[in-house]
Amino acid sequence: MGGGVRLRTADGRRKAGRMTYDAIVVGARCGGAPLAMLLARRGHRVLLVDRAARLTDPVSTHYLPHAGVRRLADWGLLDALRASGVPPIGPMTVSWQDSVIRGAVEAVDGIDCAYAPRRTVLDALLVEAAAAAGAEVRLGYAGKSKGGKTRKGSKWLRLYLHEAARAASRTKGTYLSAQYSRIKARRGPAKARVAVEHSILVALFHMLDRDEPYHDLGADYFTHRRDPARHAQRLAAQLDALGYDTVITRRPDNQATAA
Numbered sequence: 001m002g003g004g005v006r007l008r009t010a011d012g013r014r015k016a017g018r019m020t021y022d023a024i025v026v027g028a029r030c031g032g033a034p035l036a037m038l039l040a041r042r043g044h045r046v047l048l049v050d051r052a053a054r055l056t057d058p059v060s061t062h063y064l065p066h067a068g069v070r071r072l073a074d075w076g077l078l079d080a081l082r083a084s085g086v087p088p089i090g091p092m093t094v095s096w097q098d099s100v101i102r103g104a105v106e107a108v109d110g111i112d113c114a115y116a117p118r119r120t121v122l123d124a125l126l127v128e129a130a131a132a133a134g135a136e137v138r139l140g141y142a143g144k145s146k147g148g149k150t151r152k153g154s155k156w157l158r159l160y161l162h163e164a165a166r167a168a169s170r171t172k173g174t175y176l177s178a179q180y181s182r183i184k185a186r187r188g189p190a191k192a193r194v195a196v197e198h199s200i201l202v203a204l205f206h207m208l209d210r211d212e213p214y215h216d217l218g219a220d221y222f223t224h225r226r227d228p229a230r231h232a233q234r235l236a237a238q239l240d241a242l243g244y245d246t247v248i249t250r251r252p253d254n255q256a257t258a259a
């Protein structure tokens with residue numbers, strides 16, 4: 001949570017300036033907007049962004065069940081929803097082929113109905129509440145995290161990390177050397193080294209925090225971290241595109257793809 005951010009518009013243009021927030025919430029819809037609102041109400045400096053310039057209606061049944069109505073009441077937003085003119089839903093009938101279920105929302109804490117507001121209504125109301133609580137709202141902006149310049153810090157730490165990363169990237173069959181090779185191929189040796197420095201620092205933090213020795217994730221970590229069966233299919237598709245026929249069978253000793 002938190003950090004400095006450079007904002008870009010949805011079409012990639014950079015917005016001038018660097019701001020610092022306690023929390024940056026990405027997605028200004030019914031999930032993100034209340035989170036931003038609650039954090040802002042607790043006094044945090046919050047940025048709420050959405051790449052969409054306009055909060056249109058997504059595909060949805062729009063049904064806001066009792067628990068959701070309860071939340072709106074807790075947050076002091078139920079009256080605003082009612083004022084939008086959305087009708088309450090009391091008795092309900094749900095039918096599927098010959099089966100019909102009839103019922104009604106049980107009254108709890110004085111709330112005996114549900115609602116089905118358009119998301120253009122509900123999300124707008126929640127975003128307004130976040131803004132009213134003090135969150136900075138920016139629609140049409142997308143967060144971009146591609147790493148930037150390293151910030152100022154101890155020059156000694158930088159020196160030692162640099163040496164450690166250089167040594168780690170030359171080791172054989174380790175997580176850090178695999179990480180270095182992967183990033184170097186895509187983004188060059190300088191970025192790869194900084195990424196390894198970062199990993200070493202994070203690992204050190206956890207070792208000290210948990211009082212544990214270093215546990216290497218292994219050079220094959222990147223191969224196995226995603227679904228290995230799908231990865232194998234993807235590689236087979238690439239070979240197919242290159243004009244090779246492949247038959248994929250899983251070896252019995254293959255723990256990685258065992259169900």
Ligand SMILES: Cc1cc2nc3c(=O)[nH]c(=O)nc-3n(C[C@H](O)[C@H](O)[C@H](O)COP(=O)(O)OP(=O)(O)OC[C@H]3O[C@@H](n4cnc5c(N)ncnc54)[C@H](O)[C@@H]3O)c2cc1C
Nearest residue numbers: 027028029030031032050051052059060061062063142143
């Ligand atoms: C067909 C269907 C029917 C449904 N019916 C109901 C229902 O009746 N009742 C109910 O309670 N739930 C229903 N749901 C589920 C409900 O739609 C979701 O739970 C809800 O939309 C999740 O809200 P959210 O705010 O987390 O995400 P979303 O509503 O998906 O919003 C995410 C937002 O994040 C933004 N975003 C994403 N990535 C970035 C990025 N990198 N930078 C900037 N912005 C970004 C997007 O533009 C988007 O506006 C239904 C879902 C479907 C698919």
